[in-house]
Amino acid sequence: SQQGEEDPQALSIQEGENATMNCSYKTSINNLQWYRQNSGRGLVHLILIRSNEREKHSGRLRVTLDTSKKSSSLLITASRAADTASYFCATDSLSGYSTLTFGKGTMLLVSP
Amino acid sequence: ETGVTQTPRHLVMGMTNKKSLKCEQHLGHNAMYWYKQSAKKPLELMFVYSLEERVENNSVPSRFSPECPNSSHLFLHLHTLQPEDSALYLCASSQDRGRLGEKLFFGSGTQLSVL
Numbered sequence: 001s002q003q004g005e006e007d008p009q010a011l012s013i014q015e016g017e018n019a020t021m022n023c024s025y026k027t028s029i030n031n032l033q034w035y036r037q038n039s040g041r042g043l044v045h046l047i048l049i050r051s052n053e054r055e056k057h058s059g060r061l062r063v064t065l066d067t068s069k070k071s072s073s074l075l076i077t078a079s080r081a082a083d084t085a086s087y088f089c090a091t092d093s094l095s096g097y098s099t100l101t102f103g104k105g106t107m108l109l110v111s112p
Numbered sequence: 113e114t115g116v117t118q119t120p121r122h123l124v125m126g127m128t129n130k131k132s133l134k135c136e137q138h139l140g141h142n143a144m145y146w147y148k149q150s151a152k153k154p155l156e157l158m159f160v161y162s163l164e165e166r167v168e169n170n171s172v173p174s175r176f177s178p179e180c181p182n183s184s185h186l187f188l189h190l191h192t193l194q195p196e197d198s199a200l201y202l203c204a205s206s207q208d209r210g211r212l213g214e215k216l217f218f219g220s221g222t223q224l225s226v227l
Contacts, residue, residue: 026142031213042114042202042218050213088155092213099145099168099209100216102155 003104004032004089009099012109021106023089024069029093032065033100035076036088037101046074046087081111115139118203118219126227127193135186135203143209144186145216146178149200161186162209193226194208200224 035043090100160168206214
């Protein structure tokens with residue numbers, strides 16, 4: 001299965017701390033994306049990293065990709081209460097079709 | 113606001129009812145998707161439409177019937193559902209299907225409860 005698997009399932013931190021979420025997947029990919037979902041809402045795209053990239057930054061977000069270990073991590077620095085949400089990784093496949101496969105997500109709670 | 117609008121936001125229906133979910137995208141995208149999100153499970157891809165043609169159907173029961181009359185609108189017709197079909201149904205769109213690295217734009221979803 002192409003499915004990504006996030007770890008941990010839930011994470012609780014204080015405002016100002018960093019949050020790290022991990023994603024593992026099973027087969028080779030072209031791209032890996034991270035999405036965020038606020039409770040009861042749709043998913044919002046955060047960042048995409050290509051298989052030939054090792055690290056990417058966007059504001060307070062830092063994503064790494066290790067294709068040899070088939071894993072990725074999402075780091076949110078200096079977290080805020082507004083970062084409270086579920087975070088999902090999504091992988092595509094080498095077939096070229098962009099139907100993404102999502103994991104179960106990490107639920108992040110940032111307390112003021 | 114992602115440019116993808118879903119209605120209704122909430123729906124409660126009995127097992128014998130017929131209802132429809134509607135999705136509209138204002139982004140000029142060519143591909144549209146239905147996903148099902150149940151508690152503690154990964155998002156499940158249900159249907160994919162590309163240029164109004166259904167290109168993927170992931171073994172979804174026939175009590176779910178999609179319709180894509182044009183590239184901006186997508187419907188999911190529901191009939192004789194089961195309680196286990198209760199979930200958040202998400203519509204998404206992307207510029208094209210078949211290009212690597214497509215980002216999906218999601219609607220806010222319809223929270224469906226089947227009694």
